[in-house]
Amino acid sequence: MTAPDRPGVLAPPPLIYLSFLLVGWLLTHVVADPGLGLEPQVRRYAAFALIIGGLVLEGVAVGQFRSIGTRPEPWKPTTALVTNGLYRFSRNPIYIGFALMYAGFATAMDSLIALALVLPCLVVVDRFVILPEERYLSGKFGADYDAYRSKVRRWL
Numbered sequence: 001m002t003a004p005d006r007p008g009v010l011a012p013p014p015l016i017y018l019s020f021l022l023v024g025w026l027l028t029h030v031v032a033d034p035g036l037g038l039e040p041q042v043r044r045y046a047a048f049a050l051i052i053g054g055l056v057l058e059g060v061a062v063g064q065f066r067s068i069g070t071r072p073e074p075w076k077p078t079t080a081l082v083t084n085g086l087y088r089f090s091r092n093p094i095y096i097g098f099a100l101m102y103a104g105f106a107t108a109m110d111s112l113i114a115l116a117l118v119l120p121c122l123v124v125v126d127r128f129v130i131l132p133e134e135r136y137l138s139g140k141f142g143a144d145y146d147a148y149r150s151k152v153r154r155w156l
Helices: 013-030 040-067 093-108 112-116 118-141 143-151
Strands: none
Touching: 013 093, 013 112, 013 118, 040 093, 093 112, 093 118, 112 118, 118 143
16 A cells, blocks of 8 residues: 655644644733733734735745646645745745744734744644655655755745
8 A cells, every 4th residue: 555645744734823823812811911012003014014924925935836736735745846936045935924924913912922832833833744744755756855955944
């Protein structure tokens, strides 16, 4: 019996980010959250900039997948490597975009707790999404992926 043609990630990455954000929101209402200490107007602009920046980054990165005819969802088979555009600078611009959006929503909520939870969220994404993806891509694309991985950073 052959292994399925997919990386076997823990969960869809948007669900992981959303779960951590919801836990942060809940903790904000249970524990005394000092907030971010920003003026409301500054907080709104910062949140807006982070959310829009993350959406743009994620949208461009997903568009690069679509342009070469492969799926960006890590729980579905990959048919080609994306190594140009944003992927010349980071192997995971979609996850960076999600992290920016997460930070924007945590900022909008004025929650230091939610914002701090982005770090453990990134550890979970790194260990339980990115590592299985990289093993899968290395197994599927061999030397081509390994050469790409040696030239381009995982995050930034």
